[in-house]
Amino acid sequence: MSDGDCLFCRIVARELPAEVVLDRDEVLAFRDVNPQAPTHVLVIPKQHIASLEAVAEHHGELLAALVAAVNQVARADGVAGGFRVVTNIGRAAGQSVDHLHLHVLGGRPMSWPPG
Numbered sequence: 369m370s371d372g373d374c375l376f377c378r379i380v381a382r383e384l385p386a387e388v389v390l391d392r393d394e395v396l397a398f399r400d401v402n403p404q405a406p407t408h409v410l411v412i413p414k415q416h417i418a419s420l421e422a423v424a425e426h427h428g429e430l431l432a433a434l435v436a437a438v439n440q441v442a443r444a445d446g447v448a449g450g451f452r453v454v455t456n457i458g459r460a461a462g463q464s465v466d467h468l469h470l471h472v473l474g475g476r477p478m479s480w481p482p483g
């Protein structure tokens with residue numbers, strides 16, 4: 369299922385350009401257009417899911433595929449063993465694109481708490 373008005377669905381459909389780093393059956397990963405770290409990749413399900421809050425038990429295999437993709441991206445970018453995975457849920461948390469995406473951030477020191 370895709371949403372024609374959704375920016376990331378349009379990237380999945382290749383209607384918009386992106387620097388894709390991984391393309392699997394159910395998962396796509398591409399570099400963030402406004403990187404916040406030397407490695408900043410977005411890992412998304414190809415199907416439209418609004419956020420992590422919309423994930424249900426039947427998405428178990430998809431979640432496993434997303435996490436496997438995160439780890440593969442981290443290894444490929446040389447940040448395995450020291451990277452951060454973030455997903456924002458809702459405007460209050462900073463979500464600006466309503467299609468589930470895991471930010472994979474690495475390549476610089478990460479402070480805590482996040483802003």
Ligand code: AMP
Pocket residue numbers: 375384386398399400401402403410455456462463464465466
């Ligand atoms: P969030 O604010 O957590 O919803 O994250 C959305 C992210 O998508 C931001 O980090 C944006 O920089 C990024 N973004 C927006 N448009 C694009 C695009 N066309 N290609 C790649 N990344 C994008």
